[in-house]
Every structure is written in structure tokens, then in C-alpha cells.
Amino acid sequence: MNQRQWVRVTPCESIPLREGRAVTLGGRQIAIFNLGDRFLATDNQCPHRGGPLCDGIVAGDSVVCPLHAWKVRLDTGAVERPAAPDTCVATYATRIDDGILLLALPNRKSPITNHK
Amino acid sequence: MKRLVVVGNGMAGMACVEQILKYAPRFDITVFGDETHVNYNRVLLSSVLAGEKTADDIVINPLEWYQKHGIHLRAGVRIVDVDSGAQTVTGDDGSVTAYDVLLLATGSSAWFPRIEGLDKDGVFAFRTLDDTRELMRRAGPQTKAIVIGGGLLGLEAARGLQVQGCQVTVVHLMPTLMERQLDPDGGAYLLGKMEDLGIKVLLGRTTTAVLGNGHVEGVALSDDTCLEADLVVVAAGIRPNVDLACKAGLHVNRGIVVNDHMETSLPDVYAVGECIEHRGVCYGLVAPLFEQGKVLAATITGNKGPAYMGTVQAAKLKIMGVDVFSAGDWSEQNAEPVRYEDRALGVYKKLTIRDGRLAGVILVGDTTDSHRYMEWLRTSADLSDQRRQLLFPPPAADAGLDAAEMADSATVCGCVGVTKGAIIQAIHDRGVNTLSQLKECTRASTGCGSCTGMCQDLLRAVAPEFEEEARKVICGCLPFAEDRLRDILRSQRLKSVYDVLEIYGNGQGCEVCKPALSYMLDMLWCGDHDEDRSARFINDRVHANIQKDGTFSVIPRIRGGVTSAAELRKIADVADKYQVPMVKITGSQRIDLLGVKKEDLPKIWADLDMPSGQAYTKGVRMVKTCIGTDFCRFGTQDSTSAGVELERRFEQLFTPHKVKMAAVGCPRNCAEATVKDIGLVGQEGGWQVVVGGAAGKSVRKADLLTTVETTEEALQAAELFFQYYRENANYLERTYDFVERTGIEKVRKDTVYAPEPVRQGLRDRFARSKARSVDAWLEGRQPRTASQFVPIQALQKVLA
Numbered sequence: 001m002n003q004r005q006w007v008r009v010t011p012c013e014s015i016p017l018r019e020g021r022a023v024t025l026g027g028r029q030i031a032i033f034n035l036g037d038r039f040l041a042t043d044n045q046c047p048h049r050g051g052p053l054c055d056g057i058v059a060g061d062s063v064v065c066p067l068h069a070w071k072v073r074l075d076t077g078a079v080e081r082p083a084a085p086d087t088c089v090a091t092y093a094t095r096i097d098d099g100i101l102l103l104a105l106p107n108r109k110s111p112i113t114n115h116k
Numbered sequence: 117m118k119r120l121v122v123v124g125n126g127m128a129g130m131a132c133v134e135q136i137l138k139y140a141p142r143f144d145i146t147v148f149g150d151e152t153h154v155n156y157n158r159v160l161l162s163s164v165l166a167g168e169k170t171a172d173d174i175v176i177n178p179l180e181w182y183q184k185h186g187i188h189l190r191a192g193v194r195i196v197d198v199d200s201g202a203q204t205v206t207g208d209d210g211s212v213t214a215y216d217v218l219l220l221a222t223g224s225s226a227w228f229p230r231i232e233g234l235d236k237d238g239v240f241a242f243r244t245l246d247d248t249r250e251l252m253r254r255a256g257p258q259t260k261a262i263v264i265g266g267g268l269l270g271l272e273a274a275r276g277l278q279v280q281g282c283q284v285t286v287v288h289l290m291p292t293l294m295e296r297q298l299d300p301d302g303g304a305y306l307l308g309k310m311e312d313l314g315i316k317v318l319l320g321r322t323t324t325a326v327l328g329n330g331h332v333e334g335v336a337l338s339d340d341t342c343l344e345a346d347l348v349v350v351a352a353g354i355r356p357n358v359d360l361a362c363k364a365g366l367h368v369n370r371g372i373v374v375n376d377h378m379e380t381s382l383p384d385v386y387a388v389g390e391c392i393e394h395r396g397v398c399y400g401l402v403a404p405l406f407e408q409g410k411v412l413a414a415t416i417t418g419n420k421g422p423a424y425m426g427t428v429q430a431a432k433l434k435i436m437g438v439d440v441f442s443a444g445d446w447s448e449q450n451a452e453p454v455r456y457e458d459r460a461l462g463v464y465k466k467l468t469i470r471d472g473r474l475a476g477v478i479l480v481g482d483t484t485d486s487h488r489y490m491e492w493l494r495t496s497a498d499l500s501d502q503r504r505q506l507l508f509p510p511p512a513a514d515a516g517l518d519a520a521e522m523a524d525s526a527t528v529c530g531c532v533g534v535t536k537g538a539i540i541q542a543i544h545d546r547g548v549n550t551l552s553q554l555k556e557c558t559r560a561s562t563g564c565g566s567c568t569g570m571c572q573d574l575l576r577a578v579a580p581e582f583e584e585e586a587r588k589v590i591c592g593c594l595p596f597a598e599d600r601l602r603d604i605l606r607s608q609r610l611k612s613v614y615d616v617l618e619i620y621g622n623g624q625g626c627e628v629c630k631p632a633l634s635y636m637l638d639m640l641w642c643g644d645h646d647e648d649r650s651a652r653f654i655n656d657r658v659h660a661n662i663q664k665d666g667t668f669s670v671i672p673r674i675r676g677g678v679t680s681a682a683e684l685r686k687i688a689d690v691a692d693k694y695q696v697p698m699v700k701i702t703g704s705q706r707i708d709l710l711g712v713k714k715e716d717l718p719k720i721w722a723d724l725d726m727p728s729g730q731a732y733t734k735g736v737r738m739v740k741t742c743i744g745t746d747f748c749r750f751g752t753q754d755s756t757s758a759g760v761e762l763e764r765r766f767e768q769l770f771t772p773h774k775v776k777m778a779a780v781g782c783p784r785n786c787a788e789a790t791v792k793d794i795g796l797v798g799q800e801g802g803w804q805v806v807v808g809g810a811a812g813k814s815v816r817k818a819d820l821l822t823t824v825e826t827t828e829e830a831l832q833a834a835e836l837f838f839q840y841y842r843e844n845a846n847y848l849e850r851t852y853d854f855v856e857r858t859g860i861e862k863v864r865k866d867t868v869y870a871p872e873p874v875r876q877g878l879r880d881r882f883a884r885s886k887a888r889s890v891d892a893w894l895e896g897r898q899p900r901t902a903s904q905f906v907p908i909q910a911l912q913k914v915l916a
Contacts, residue, residue: 018650026914
């Protein structure tokens with residue numbers, strides 16, 4: 001039974017290289033990052049004080065929140081800095097289909113799965 | 117007094133003369149050199165070509181040195197004949213000079229292979245300062261350069277030309293680059309790095325002809341292809357200059373044959389440097405020359421005793437960011453290889469061990485341990501009890517261990533020839549305490565810089581008051597102090613943040629170095645660089661200050677804090693239209709609209725129709741003013757006009773950290789100019805220009821920069837300081853820290869009291885930056901990307 005659905009979001013070019021952009025899908029605000037060789041997606045809210053991760057600076061495979069410089073891994077959702085082992089953001093699988101970026105969203109009423 | 121004639125004014129000859137001078141004055145010395153320059157460091161020509169040093173930087177013995185020691189220098193005169201019977205030399209100017217003792221230091225010349233067309237205009241060797249100047253003159257973005265020879269010199273020439281803008285291809289006969297110093301694996305790593313830099317390399321090919329009608333137009337290669345070319349540099353090897361020695365009747369093989377005391381086959385004739393052959397070896401690197409010079413000096417002054425035994429040759433590639441070191445015999449015949457490779461980091465290390473001792477070493481990508489290996493080679497150290505730690509030496513428990521183990525005679529700085537003993541002497545006798553002083557005193561560490569660590573170790577161990585100069589490094593992504601990084605960016609002509617990270621950093625960068633590099637490139641190139649918004653903070657991507665809830669603050673420019681009813685009405689209307697949650701008057705005498713959504717920014721800017729107040733960035737903020745002579749009873753100067761003009765002149769420019777200014781009409785200082793980065797304080801008869809003040813996180817009273825009579829002079833003084841701050845402060849260093857660190861005397865010396873060319877340079881670069889600066893809010897009409905302000909609309913809707 002499929003726990004999630006693939007949603008067509010946007011053409012790849014609408015997200016500049018090494019930047020993030022936010023999109024609202026099904027009531028969630030999701031930040032999508034273009035890392036060149038792949039796209040990674042997380043919830044847009046920083047687990048610290050809800051800052052917009054899509055506006056952060058990309059550092060390797062992480063993003064640094066523009067509000068208070070929390071560093072979040074884009075592949076696992078884990079908080080890299082400061083050390084906060086029980087905090088993380090949700091991540092979403094992405095794929096590209098003919099130049100269009102797709103996100104995997106959990107179905108309605110499904111729990112959010114964290115891809116660690 | 118005996119007459120000593122030295123033929124050759126190069127590094128080996130003059131290093132030898134310096135040693136000779138240490139013995140009791142016995143000679144009347146005349147030096148002939150066919151170049152018209154004083155003795156300069158030929159090894160550093162690569163740095164000159166690469167724009168890292170100037171010709172003045174590499175002079176070793178200036179004219180004063182010759183004069184001080186009573187040496188007759190005949191520069192520009194080539195000696196064309198020697199009569200060893202009559203003991204005379206004949207110059208190409210017809211002069212005949214008698215000698216009692218002759219020293220040949222004729223060096224070597226670039227070897228030109230037998231190829232058709234090498235006589236065309238545009239073909240160069242890379243031996244002399246004149247070669248270098250000519251290459252720099254001809255190099256440029258449209259120039260295609262071919263370098264024949266992929267050895268040390270060829271690769272350094274290639275990089276230098278490339279930094280000057282040329283498209284460069286290296287053509288190398290062998291299948292491995294630098295095959296005399298590297299094995300095929302090491303060569304492959306080096307090839308990767310050269311290609312990363314953007315230099316094309318063709319291996320296993322030779323040039324068969326240089327083509328063109330009188331001047332270079334192309335080259336033909338042995339694989340039957342042709343390449344377009346405007347410039348050809350021949351770096352295919354060197355040959356000792358032995359013609360003169362032959363004419364004198366000396367025993368000559370490949371080079372002038374000398375014994376262990378540097379004597380030739382004729383009495384009273386000696387030879388040193390690249391022109392000699394000792395025990396069958398001809399040397400093409402610099403360190404051996406210094407050792408030879410010392411032995412020769414002893415012999416020639418009648419103190420024959422020390423013997424020259426040959427030198428372990430060590431080669432170091434002098435290309436910034438490409439570390440290559442090779443020494444000894446690294447072939448794996450009859451030796452055990454010990455290897456380490458890290459492909460991702462581009463590191464390759466190989467040691468060869470024979471009979472429990474180091475025979476040879478190759479280091480590519482990480483040469484930090486080169487001194488340790490040289491010491492092992494020099495001393496033939498028995499490595500049996502260190503067998504497990506050859507490639508990963510344990511950290512020395514005592515930081516001075518390495519330095520303490522070195523003999524006084526060991527060479528610390530190979531480029532300039534400075535021994536440990538010389539450094540210790542400088543510390544004890546001349547009171548040298550810091551690295552800068554050591555550099556000035558002994559010139560150690562002014563070449564390729566790879567001995568800097570060792571020099572600091574010695575200072576730390578020996579100098580009673582050693583102070584490690586705190587060099588500010590930006591972050592772990594880039595292992596360079598900021599001022600060095602500025603030099604690198606400037607000399608290597610780097611214009612993009614990601615190029616810098618790729619070549620000199622970890623390839624990724626972080627939230628600290630990316631904005632810092634963005635600023636540096638903008639400043640160095642006066643706005644003419646490849647800006648990448650992904651390397652900038654969000655405020656600079658959307659030109660507004662991000663607030664705690666992800667909304668933004670909008671502060672339009674209100675110069676000098678002077679507005680008008682019409683302007684206020686416009687701002688009020690905009691605040692209503694966009695239902696701005698808070699309208700606030702700021703401490704900077706302007707108005708803030710708070711709580712604006714990102715997607716509304718372009719529309720608000722369009723409706724305001726006012727330029728950006730740049731209140732959100734590391735740049736020029738505002739100029740506060742007090743009323744001044746416009747209305748105030750006490751005003752001595754028109755501070756409102758001066759302030760408005762000051763803001764107009766400086767606005768839109770970026771700085772290491774925010775710059776806040778003020779102009780006041782009298783010392784009552786109602787706009788607090790004395791706690792601003794730049795303040796204009798009016799007084800009877802003129803202005804005081806003050807700098808480096810603050811009243812925020814830190815409180816500091818500004819220092820007086822200068823006192824002037826007219827407003828225009830005040831504005832110009834401010835401009836000099838402002839540009840000086842932009843160019844010399846570290847990123848995120850406010851003027852109050854910068855002026856405190858530098859000292860106001862030095863600030864004045866480098867700005868308002870500097871010589872006119874220096875001041876003009878600051879003005880020019882300021883003007884160029886200003887000419888390229890723009891009002892950031894104009895971007896609202898044409899966003900860089902469709903999604904810069906407006907969130908992405910998903911193609912497919914999903915129900916919540």
C-alpha cells in the first residue's frame with residue numbers, strides 16, 4: 001500500500017544552483033535545494049525558531065538557517081550545529097522526470113517518515 | 117691587492133662573492149654580467165610572471181651592495197674571450213680586463229630543440245627578467261600560448277601565463293609530467309591539478325615546427341595536428357654555458373669540470389653554479405649553488421679545506437595551490453616503496469627505503485613534511501625504529517624537536533639560501549622576534565614560503581620574546597589568512613567565489629567564507645566580478661533585512677535624515693496599501709517599514725520609488741546630520757548639505773562591515789559624529805574628519821584623521837579612509853576594530869599623508885567601484901530569477 005505520492009512541483013531551472021526555494025504543498029511549506037548533482041528537500045521551518053531554511057546559505061550538504069545559523073543536514077534532516085541529537089527536520093525524496101522536479105509526499109493522514 | 121674577476125652576475129656568482137667578502141679583504145673585485153640588471157632571484161621569476169611579486173621584490177643585491185663593498189659592476193657587458201696565459205678577459209664592448217684570479221659563474225641557457233621556426237617573433241625562453249617582462253607584455257585574454265616542456269619551469273611558466281589571461285597548452289615529450297621528479301602516479305595527480313586550473317596538457321608529443329609568417333601563428337605537433345598560437349615559450353631544459361671555459365682551455369664535459377674544492381683544471385680559475393659539473397652532476401636547482409659558493413670562497417681566499425660533496429637535489433613546484441615536492445632517488449629498483457594516496461583530496465605520497473634509510477621521496481598535494489624527509493636524506497638517518505611512522509609522523513611532543521635536531525649548517529630556506537645558523541644568529545645578534553622581522557633581516561621565507569613553519573618553529577624555540585602574529589583565517593574551508601587570500605585573489609585574477617573554493621579551498625564553502633569571498637571579489641575588482649547570489653546572505657539576495665518571522669524590513673534612502681512632506685506622504689500611503697504592521701523611525705534618522713512579505717518587496721519598492729537605504733547589508737548605511745548653518749544658532753558649517761553629499765557619494769558601496777556616518781555643524785555634535793565610522797565635525801574655519809568610532813555593541817570615540825578647511829577636502833579625506841578601510845580590513849571588522857588594530861598614525865600615513873600616487877590609486881579604485889554600483893531595489897523591476905521574491909507555485913495541487 002503506497003504511503004506516499006509523487007507530486008509534480010516545478011521545472012528544475014526555477015531553483016538556482018546552490019540555493020533553496022519554498023513551495024507550499026498540502027498545507028506544508030517545503031524547502032527544495034539545488035545542489036547541482038541532486039535536489040534535496042526538507043520542511044522549510046528550522047527546528048530552532050521556525051526560520052525559513054530556503055533562505056539559508058548552502059554549506060556542502062547542509063544549509064545554515066539565516067536567523068540564528070543553525071546548520072541542518074539536507075540529506076538526513078539532522079541538526080549538525082549546534083549539537084541537538086533529538087532534533088531534526090522532515091526530509092522528502094525527490095526525483096526528476098523530463099526536467100520537472102517531483103517530491104514524494106506522505107499521503108494524507110500518514111505519519112511523516114524521516115529518511116535518516 | 118689581488119684582482120678577482122667574476123664572469124656572471126647571477127645568483128651563484130654573487131652568493132659566492134658574499135661568502136668571499138666574509139674573509140679578510142683580499143680582492144679587488146670586478147663583476148661582469150650580460151644582463152643589465154643587478155643580481156636578482158631567478159627562481160622567483162615564476163612568481164613575477166604569475167603576478168605575485170614585482171621585479172623589485174626579487175632583487176637580491178641592490179646597487180648599494182656593490183658600492184658598499186667596493187665591487188666594480190659592469191652590467192650589460194658580456195665577456196667573449198679569456199686569455200688564460202695573459203690572464204685577461206675581453207668584453208663585447210672591446211674592453212680588456214686583467215685578473216689574478218678568475219671566477220666563472222656563467223650559468224646556463226635555455227636549450228632550444230632543433231625545430232623549424234624558433235627564430236620567429238613570439239618565441240621565448242623563460243630565463244631572465246627581460247624574458248618575463250616581454251611575456252607579461254604580450255600575455256592577455258586573447259593570447260594563445262604554447263609551452264614546450266612540462267617540467268618544473270614549463271609548468272610554472274604555463275601557470276604564470278594563464279594568470280595573465282592566456283589560454284595555455286603545455287606540450288610534453290614524455291608520458292608523465294615532471295618525469296624527472298615524479299613517477300607515473302605522482303605525475304597523474306599533478307596532471308589532474310593542472311587541468312583543474314584550466315591548463316591544457318598534451319603528453320607524449322613534441323613540437324615539430326613553429327608556424328607563421330615571420331611571427332608565431334601556430335605550432336605543428338608530432339601527432340600531425342596543429343595548434344593555433346600567438347606565443348611559444350621554450351622550457352625544454354637548460355645547458356651549461358661553457359663556451360668561455362672552452363676558450364680558456366679548461367676541462368669541460370657537459371659542464372666545466374671542478375673538483376671537491378671547486379677548482380677547475382687551471383690554477384687561479386674557479387667555477388660555480390649551473391655552469392659546472394661536479395662528480396658528473398650538473399645542477400639546475402638553487403640550493404646546491406649556495407653550498408658550492410661557501411666551499412669555493414674558502415678555497416679561493418687561500419683557506420682551502422672544506423670540500424663540496426654534491427647536494428641532495430630537492431625540487432619544489434612553485435605554483436600556488438599545487439604542492440609538489442621531490443627529492444633523492446625515488447625509483448623502486450632495489451628499494452621498498454611506501455605509498456599513500458587519497459584521490460579525492462588529490463594527495464599522493466611515496467617514500468623509497470633502501471637499507472633502512474630514505475632513498476627518495478615524492479609528495480603531491482601535501483608537502484608539509486618535506487623538511488623532515490630532507491633531513492633524513494641529508495643525514496642518511498636510520499629509519500628502522502620509525503618504520504611505522506614514515507608517512508604519518510607522530511606530532512612532536514616538544515614543538516621545538518624538529519628544529520633542535522637540525523644542524524646549524526642545514527638549509528632552512530632553499531629559495532634564498534638561509535641556514536638554521538643564520539637564522540639563530542639573526543635572533544641573537546639582531547634581536548629578531550617575529551616572522552616579519554626575520555623576513556626583513558635574512559630574507560628567509562620570502563621565496564616560495566614553504567619553510568615558514570620551520571622558521572616559526574625556530575623563532576618559537578630560540579627567540580626570547582617570540583610573538584606569533586595573529587593572522588586571521590576566515591574558516592576551515594580556506595586555509596589562508598585574509599590578507600594573503602586577498603593577495604592570492606588579486607594576483608591569480610580570480611573573479612568567482614566558486615573558482616576560489618575549487619582551487620584554493622575545500623570546494624564547498626560555508627556561511628562564513630562565501631559572503632566574505634563575495635565581498636573580497638567585489639572590492640578587489642571594483643564591482644567587475646562574477647557575482648553569485650548563492651554565496652551571499654539572504655539580505656543581499658532580496659535587498660531587505662530578514663526578521664524573526666521570515667518577513668522583511670524596508671528602509672528607503674533618506675539622505676542626511678532630510679525628508680519632505682511629499683516623501684512622508686508617499687511612505688504613509690505605501691504603509692497603508694501594504695498594511696505594514698509597524699512603521700518606525702530608526703536611530704539612523706530614517707523610516708523603517710516592518711513586517712513586509714518577501715513577495716511584496718518589488719511592488720513596495722516600485723510604489724515608494726525611492727532608492728534602497730541599504731540598511732540590511734555590510735555596506736554604507738547612512739549619514740546622520742544635525743541642522744548646522746541652515747537654521748541652528750550655533751552652526752559653523754552646513755552639516756546637512758555636507759551630510760547629504762557624503763551619503764550621495766558613498767551610497768550603494770559594499771564594505772567589510774557596515775559603515776555609519778554623521779556630519780555635525782559644531783562640536784556640540786548633535787548627530788554624534790564622534791562615535792561613527794566616519795564623522796565630519798564642523799568648526800570655525802573648517803572640518804575635523806574623524807574615523808573609527810562606534811556606539812553600539814562597542815563604544816569607541818573616533819580618532820582624528822585630519823583637519824581641513826573646505827567641505828570638499830573633508831569629503832575627499834573621508835573617501836581616502838573609506839577606500840583604505842575597504843581594502844585592508846578583515847571581513848566583519850568594523851572600523852573601530854580596524855583603526856584600533858592599525859593605529860591612527862599608520863592610517864594617516866597610508867591615506868591623507870600618503871604620497872600622491874597612493875592617494876590617486878585609492879581615489880581611482882573608489883571611483884571605479886562607485887561607477888559600477890547600483891541601487892539594489894531596481895532589481896525589483898527585473899528579478900534575477902523568477903522565484904527570487906515570489907514563492908514557487910507547484911504544478912500539481914495537493915489537498916491539505
